[in-house]
Amino acid sequence: MDFFNSLIAETYSLIDGLDKKSFDFEMSDAWQDVGYNEVILQRDTAFELEGVGFNLITTAPVNDEIVVIGEDLSHIYGNRKFTRVCVIELEETEDQQKTYNLIRKVEYTKYHVFPKGYMIRTTSRSHKEAVRVSGKAVKDGISFKKIGNLLIKKYKENPAVKGVKVIFVTDAGADFKHFEEIARKNNDITETLNHIMNSVNFDCDTCKLKPICDEVEGMKELHFKTSGKKED
Numbered sequence: 001m002d003f004f005n006s007l008i009a010e011t012y013s014l015i016d017g018l019d020k021k022s023f024d025f026e027m028s029d030a031w032q033d034v035g036y037n038e039v040i041l042q043r044d045t046a047f048e049l050e051g052v053g054f055n056l057i058t059t060a061p062v063n064d065e066i067v068v069i070g071e072d073l074s075h076i077y078g079n080r081k082f083t084r085v086c087v088i089e090l091e092e093t094e095d096q097q098k099t100y101n102l103i104r105k106v107e108y109t110k111y112h113v114f115p116k117g118y119m120i121r122t123t124s125r126s127h128k129e130a131v132r133v134s135g136k137a138v139k140d141g142i143s144f145k146k147i148g149n150l151l152i153k154k155y156k157e158n159p160a161v162k163g164v165k166v167i168f169v170t171d172a173g174a175d176f177k178h179f180e181e182i183a184r185k186n187n188d189i190t191e192t193l194n195h196i197m198n199s200v201n202f203d204c205d206t207c208k209l210k211p212i213c214d215e216v217e218g219m220k221e222l223h224f225k226t227s228g229k230k231e232d
């Protein structure tokens with residue numbers, strides 16, 4: 001189920017020419033997870049990040065890595081645009097339903113990460129992501145490397161997750177509109193996948209998801225396969 005590979009290629013080409021720092025995954029250097037949704041009040045806030053955050057799933061090899069493009073958390077002095085992308089390698093399986101269930105499970109992980117002093121607000125139906133960072137966390141040395149280590153650690157608690165690359169972008173010169181476009185396409189493909197895996201009845205001529213099926217290779221075939229219907 002490699003429906004997201006073209007979006008991964010698009011993401012990589014988007015960050016290709018930008019200055020970046022790269023860090024290996026170090027489990028022991030993960031930022032603290034408080035285990036609950038911590039509320040950071042305005043008066044305790046150093047700055048806010050606002051943009052999109054999304055996961056791109058693949059069965060192609062992905063090295064555990066954190067990539068930072070632009071200023072790190074210790075060098076941000078006002079509210080900023082940002083993007084967070086996690087490219088996640090899942091183990092390959094022949095069973096489409098099992099793979100689909102895994103994708104959903106991995107997607108839910110992001111709602112169960114609660115970094116100390118880093119309040120994430122996101123919703124399941126959109127890829128919008130806003131982060132409020134506390135002044136105390138900045139003082140205590142919070143960094144994208146440490147947040148990335150925590151995210152990778154959490155994703156890898158699922159043994160089916162083989163590799164995770166976390167990309168943070170705060171560079172004002174980055175094409176944030178394009179990242180939003182990739183996030184939107186990712187959402188469209190995910191919704192189409194949900195429809196395909198949960199619905200046996202279909203009519204391609206009237207289906208509102210047809211543009212996605214026409215664009216993403218293998219999607220239509222998957223719906224025919226899961227429904228047991230033969231293509232005309």
Ligand code: SF4
Binds near residue numbers: 195196204210
């Ligand atoms: S295969 Fe046809 S019915 Fe199924 S999601 Fe695609 S366009 Fe819609």
